[in-house]
Amino acid sequence: MVEHPNDWNERITIAEQMLPLISRLHRDHNVVTSIFGRLLINVTAIDILKSHRYARRVTDRQLPPEQTLAILEQLLEMNLGTGSVDLGSLATRFEQQGGDFADGAALREYLSGELAGIVGTASEMRHTDVVLYGFGRIGRLLARILIAREATYGGVRLRAIVVRSKGEGDIIKRASLLRRDSVHGPFDGTITVDEDANIIWANGTPIQVIYSDDPSTIDYTAYGIDEAIVVDNTGKWRDRDGLSLHLQSKGVSRAVLTAPGKGDVKNIVYGINQDDVTEEDRVLSAASCTTNGITPVLKVINDRYGVEHGHVETVHSFTNDQNLIDNFHKGPRRGRAAGLNMVLTETGAAKAVAKALPEFEGKLTGNAIRVPTPDVSMAVLNLTLNTEVEREEVNNFLRKVSLHSNLRQQIDYINSPDVVSTDFVGSTHAGVVDGLATIANGKHLVVYVWYDNEFGYSNQVIRIVEHVAGSRPRVLPRRLDPAAL
Incomplete structure (x- = not known):
């Protein structure tokens, strides 16, 4: 028309x-x-x-x-x-x-x-301090999201970042990296630096820069920070003992890891198992970007059709863990030039799904191929189901889930013949189902899921932080459980 x-x-x-x-x-x-x-x-x-x-x-x-x-x-x-x-x-x-x-x-x-849930209720939200331990790719995106969320809802608020000093001009360089990003573009707002006080001002938010290489000895209360949630995005400590070092610092209530947790650390995928978090859980993991990208889709497919077993193949953008040019690396193949090669490597994401969804224990295998793109990855879910399915029925179901269910923030759906990876840069969803790529043949189903392994994952981390802080805003009108669709 x-x-x-x-x-x-x-x-x-x-x-x-x-x-x-x-x-x-x-x-x-x-x-x-x-x-x-x-x-x-x-x-x-x-x-x-x-x-x-x-x-x-x-x-x-x-x-x-x-x-x-x-x-x-x-x-x-x-x-x-x-x-x-x-x-x-x-x-x-x-x-x-x-x-x-x-x-x-x-x-x-x-x-x-x-809107009965918010009619006549207080407009003020509980404020919770957040500290970012580490300020790399994920740390800077978390900072951008937290600054925007504070302006939007006023719940969780970024108070400080903890980094190791790189010498003179350190804070200027870190502010510059927050201001400009080759993948995600410029910061939406203004950034200034107070070198004397070691503060980065971003859209009126003062971010205290603390220099330390020991997570257990920082007195956050000296900066007016208390009962803080520390988000560790260094990946250096991944088990309970290591992450608990943060709890030894003054002014810390919880630690959240932006990597898969080891041992008995709970791996949380927001939208799936955040209600497993109790008051006693002082250290948590936000799992990996791939686990977040595939777990919501796997859950709804399993709930509706049943999954006997499957294989997850991840086509993943290169990361800072790889070498720019050929050089020594402790990991197999990762020493080869990231910008020139497809690099076959292992991923624990398939096994990690079972930490959020125990019903998948022993059902999934997985591998990963690192490719020469800086952001946005794809997971190919090759599944054998308990029942026979048709392509259109599966796609229609996943589309409804993305629009009407309580997993709407985790699962998106697209049906376009020309989308490529750069179209998903900046996606806030954990994963985006590519409907045109779906294959169904009897009990065999293949689903392709795009995910911004940086920004989409960072949004999932913030949702966990808001959840444990009691600062998640109510979303109304209420959404349906996927099983009702």
């Missing part, structure tokens, strides 16, 4: 009316709005219309902006507390019930029921 200029101008006018309402909800009530998962934060009128057009993936038609405008007007009249409110879902459900958006009283009654 060809879009008429008058229609476009009318929608732009409505979107412009929405902008101050979205801002007031955020500023006055700490309510963040979205349209089928697309956040309306720091957006333009064009961004709003693009989000309404995106709704076609869910409802098979463009979402009328006058419907969401009517909802926003009602939300501002309600006494709402902190939460994340999906305007697209609210509008669609109200219309499906035969609701009239012009009937303000009926719309208000409907919204009061759907």
Whole structure:
């Protein structure tokens, strides 16, 4: 259908009316709005219309902006507390019930029921200090996300980074690396440095730079930091004894590892087993990027069809662990030039799935091929199922899971003939199912899952941090369990 200029101008006018309402909800009530998962934060009128057009993936038609405008007007009249409110879902459900958006009283009654969890609640969130131990690829992305999350919800807040000093000008170089990134682009905001106080200021957030190479001897309380969650992204300590060194420092309540944990350390994949975390768990692992990318997809497939066994082949971007040119490396093959070769190596991700989903114990094997790209990887899930399946039925199920289930933040779905790895840089999902690549033949199923092994994984880490801090915002209206789809 060809879009008429008058229609476009009318929608732009409505979107412009929405902008101050979205801002007031955020500023006055700490309510963040979205349209089928697309956040309306720091957006333009064009961004709003693009989000309404995106709704076609869910409802098979463009979402009328006058419907969401009517909802926003009602939300501002309600006494709402902190939460994340999906305007697209609210509008669609109200219309499906035969609701009239012009009937303000009926719309208000409907919204009061759907948003009962945050009506009349306090707008303030509990603040929790976060310290990043290490400031490499993952550490700097965690910093970017934490700074943005503090501005969005005000729950977890980045207070400090701990690094080993590289000599004169160290803090200037680290600030520069936070400001510019060859893969993820420039920092969204302003960064300044106070060399005398060893503080990096990012969008008004003071980040204390602490120099140390011993996680057990830092007095965080001397910097006004207490009951902090330390996120260790060095990978140096991966068992309970090593990670517990962080707990010996003053002002630390928990330590979260951004790598697979060893021994009895719980490996948490947010969306799957975060409820296994108890008050007694003081050290945790956020597992690996690959484990996060594949576990949610494997869970929903196993719950629906049953998995007898399978093999996971990962096509993974190179990492700093590999050599830029041929040189000695303690690991097999990883000493060969990362930018010139496909490098066959091992991965523990397939076995690690069982740490989050015990029902997969002994069912999966896995290998990895490191390839000459800096970010975004792919996992090929080659599965033998308990039941026969058809390609379209599987794809339709995974698409519904990505749009309507409580795993919507973990699983995304795409059905485009031209997407390549760079299209997924910056994805906040744990994994993205490529529907056109799905193969089904009887009980044999092959599913291809893209994942941003840096940014998507970092978002999963932050979700764990927010969960253990008690700072995860409520997402409303409530989503379905995948089993109900």
